[in-house]
Amino acid sequence: METTTDARDGGVSATTLGIAGVVALVVLTLFTTLSDPAPKLVGIGWVAFAAMAGMAALGRATGDVSAFGLVWGYGLAAGAMVTSSAVFLVPDAINHDAKIGGFGIAAGLLVGFAAHTVGHRLAHLDLPIDRTAAELTAHALAAGSIIGIVYTAMPSLGPLLGLAIVSHKGPAGYAAAHRLVRNGRSVNVILLPASGIGVAALLVSLLEPPSSPTVQAAVFGFAAGIFLHVALDFLPHCETGSDVHDAATGHDHDSDEAAHARLDTLRLNAVASTLLGGGGVLTAWLLVA
Numbered sequence: 001m002e003t004t005t006d007a008r009d010g011g012v013s014a015t016t017l018g019i020a021g022v023v024a025l026v027v028l029t030l031f032t033t034l035s036d037p038a039p040k041l042v043g044i045g046w047v048a049f050a051a052m053a054g055m056a057a058l059g060r061a062t063g064d065v066s067a068f069g070l071v072w073g074y075g076l077a078a079g080a081m082v083t084s085s086a087v088f089l090v091p092d093a094i095n096h097d098a099k100i101g102g103f104g105i106a107a108g109l110l111v112g113f114a115a116h117t118v119g120h121r122l123a124h125l126d127l128p129i130d131r132t133a134a135e136l137t138a139h140a141l142a143a144g145s146i147i148g149i150v151y152t153a154m155p156s157l158g159p160l161l162g163l164a165i166v167s168h169k170g171p172a173g174y175a176a177a178h179r180l181v182r183n184g185r186s187v188n189v190i191l192l193p194a195s196g197i198g199v200a201a202l203l204v205s206l207l208e209p210p211s212s213p214t215v216q217a218a219v220f221g222f223a224a225g226i227f228l229h230v231a232l233d234f235l236p237h238c239e240t241g242s243d244v245h246d247a248a249t250g251h252d253h254d255s256d257e258a259a260h261a262r263l264d265t266l267r268l269n270a271v272a273s274t275l276l277g278g279g280g281v282l283t284a285w286l287l288v289a
Contacts, residue, residue: 017133018191025049025195028202041151041205044162045144045198051166052173052194059177060187071266072273073171074236079277081231084164087285088157089150089224096217104218108225115142116233136176136193140169143230144200146223151201153209153216158288164281165227166197168234236270238263 025045032039055073093101147162173194177187 015186015188018188021192021195021199022049025198025202028199032202032205040157040159040162041148041201042198043159044147044151044166045195045201047163048140048144048166048169048197049194052169053191054173055170056173056177056187056190056194059174060181067262067266068269070171070175071236071238071269073174074168074234075270075273076277076280077168077171078231078234078236079274079279080164080167080281081227081234081277082274083278083281084161085224085227085231087281088161089220089227092154093217093221093224096213096220098217100214101217101221104221104223105225105228106221107218108222108227109229110225111222112226112229112233116229133176133180133189133192136172136190137196140193140196141200143226144197145204146226147197148201148204149209149219150223152205152207153219160281160284160288167277168230169194169197171234235274236266238266238270 029042029046032042090101090105093104095101143165147165151157151162173190176190180187180189
């Protein structure tokens with residue numbers, strides 16, 4: 001994953017940051033594997049890394065972002081995340097304590113919205129690293145921490161939940177790479193957020209999990225709310241001003257009629273992709289149940 005320039009922000013090399021993230025993930029992987037020969041979190045972390053780094057490389061190589069690719073990438077990921085959160089996290093939260101679990105879900109949704117909104121302030125700050133990478137890294141560390149808490153609190157969970165949750169890393173890396181290249185930045189910095197989920201999840205797994213039913217209800221509810229917020233945020237919107245609209249119309253280079261017809265077709269693809277993403281989780285669950 002290279003570009004012709006290794007952009008620097010505040011003297012920090014994009015490649016150095018990316019390598020640091022990968023090294024941290026490798027070290028934690030080796031440490032975790034010594035105590036658990038088949039750790040689920042290691043697999044989930046590396047799948048997230050491969051998805052984000054791989055799609056970032058594809059995004060750099062292809063140049064312009066494909067509207068069709070964005071719709072299907074976002075839609076499949078969003079459908080899988082909505083279904084997984086509703087099936088694997090919400091019932092556990094409610095079973096531990098219905099009221100506390102419900103408050104946890106509400107808190108996760110509201111905190112997720114607040115964090116996403118406040119996170120846009122990063123675009124206006126003078127940060128020592130690329131702003132896009134900073135936002136992605138903060139998001140990855142938060143998601144990884146929650147995944148680590150959930151799997152530590154309930155080791156019996158299969159890997160399906162984690163894999164569905166990190167499915168959005170692929171399209172996120174693809175779109176981020178396009179923005180970085182467009183702004184003359186190095187795509188290598190995406191290695192940092194790509195490593196972030198695994199690093200955070202493995203670090204959190206070293207902690208003692210909560211045992212109180214009330215605490216577990218709050219934890220699982222909050223996790224469900226956070227992931228539902230992320231899933232809803234990734235639903236492929238095809239309205240004017242969206243990423244899909246810009247990719248489909250070339251930033252309003254098409255006529256209004258042509259753009260409208262193209263977006264109408266993409267809306268049908270958006271519905272189909274989200275349903276297929278949710279159906280994929282259902283199919284996988286039926287096969288492993």
